[in-house]
Amino acid sequence: MLIPVAPQWETDVQGLKYANPETVEEACTLLRDHGEDAAILSGGQSLLPMLRQRVGSYDKVIDINGLPDLEYVRETDGEIRIGCLSRHVDVASSSVVEEHCPILADVAAEIGDVQVRNRGTFCGAVAHADPSGDPPVVATLLDATIVARNADEKRTLSGSSFYHGFYETDLSKDELVTEVRFPVLSAGEGAGFEKYEPTEGAYPVATVGAYLSLADDGRIENATLVTGALEAGPTPMDDAAEVLEDREPTDDVLTEAAEQLGEDTMPVDDFEGSAAFKTNISKKLAKDALQTALDRAENER
Ligand SMILES: Cc1cc2nc3c(=O)[nH]c(=O)nc-3n(C[C@H](O)[C@H](O)[C@H](O)COP(=O)(O)OP(=O)(O)OC[C@H]3O[C@@H](n4cnc5c(N)ncnc54)[C@H](O)[C@@H]3O)c2cc1C
Structure with a gap:
């Protein structure tokens, strides 16, 4: 059960209201109250070009980069778990990934250029569902488990049935993807x-x-x-x-x-x-x- 909080919109940047919550609970509360017209900012490698081109109808941005303990790539219980603030470069260079599921490193190492890989997040790409995105293909292929939270609960979604066409997924507008899990591939x-x-x-x-x-x-x-x-x-x-x-x-x-x-x-x-x-x-x-x-x-x- 999440504790209710009342985070603030801190500044107004070029007509956009901006908030940088410090906890997942704060971020989810903002999404609950403003998810219809607020965009999540993680790596910004898709959102910022969209905002520049005035694609989308957002007037608020929720910057999740200050959330604690969400930057990791680790193996737990037979799964590779990628926290939502891990960048493509973290996945590409992870020894755990190299050992247990090297296709993830293949994907992450070839995304965009160095700047995109240093800032863009793997989970952000899974959630964003760009039709040309590479992480959505591997999330579908290996039936990744997508962990999503809103202000009330946490749920897991199946990668093999997560995508429904052009930028459409099973995510609701009040949900934050906190982690994506991939299976450790076994012998054979x-x-x-x-x-x-x-x-x-x-x-x-x-x-x-x-x-x-x-x-x-x-x-x-x-x-x-x-x-x-x-x-x-x-x-x-x-x-x-x-x-x-x-x-x-x-x-x-x-x-x-x-x-x-x-x-x-x-x-x-x-x-x-x-x-x-x-x-x-x-x-x-x-x-x-x-x-x-x-x-x-x-x-x-
Ligand atoms: C020049 C260039 C080349 C690129 N080339 C490639 C490529 O070859 N292959 C490829 O796959 N991608 C490519 N990308 C996109 C890149 O992978 C992005 O990093 C990725 O699409 C989005 O991740 P992000 O963290 O930057 O998300 P952001 O841009 O911060 O967010 C985009 C949107 O995704 C959603 N989102 C992000 N994080 C979350 C979350 N934790 N929970 C819920 N929703 C969330 C929100 O709707 C958000 O508004 C390229 C980008 C650029 C600028």
Whole structure:
């Protein structure tokens, strides 16, 4: 049960009211009372460009950077737990991540540029649900557990069903994501992530995440494939994953699944490339992501 408090809007910055709560309880109280027209500021790497371009209808900003004890990447009870003030660079450089779920480091290390990685938070990217965002793809792929709090309660949400299209998630406007948890991958499991970005530091045009688990006889027991940036949000590619199940992980089988994934994508022509180009690039990304997943599964990561 949270203790009610009455935090204040401290200053007025260029027409925006700004508050920097010092506790999670204060932040949740502000969200309860003002969540409809207040934006959470964590790393600011998506929010500040949006505010500059006057996207969104916010007139208040709740800066959560002063909340205590939320900057960590650790392994607890078979899960990797990422606190909501951990930056992409913290995930990319974490020895726990490297040992237990290296796909998270692959994802975090390639987000934007150094400035974006030093300020942007992994949980913020999961919550923000940018259709081109990389963390949402891996949260869907590995069925992350998203821990959300409001003024009354804490609840956990499933990453595999969290996203519902363009910037839409299961989060309510009065909720703060305090932590995102990923499974520790066991022996015989592996995951890989690939993306195509037109220039270094730009948002990706296409991404693919792949997960495989191998049975004792080396056949593929479970497979999951998820694309990002090609549609309105992370998109599970179930038919392509089915191609893999209960088969030997030969090069031909991986290629067949990657081809199926490409055929099942539904990209559109836009300034970043034609739909045909994106379909072709997604096949290549899928093959590479599957190969990484297989290599890791076979190396017992
Ligand atoms: C030049 C550039 C390149 C980029 N390239 C990539 C890329 O290649 N791949 C990629 O994935 N991303 C990319 N990004 C985005 C980056 O990953 C952001 O860090 C991320 O999208 C949002 O995290 P943040 O902490 O900066 O959130 P903020 O910008 O502070 O917040 C954005 C919104 O997310 C929500 N939010 C944030 N934190 C929470 C929370 N704890 N609880 C609930 N809601 C919350 C709120 O609605 C908030 O308004 C890029 C950004 C830039 C500027």
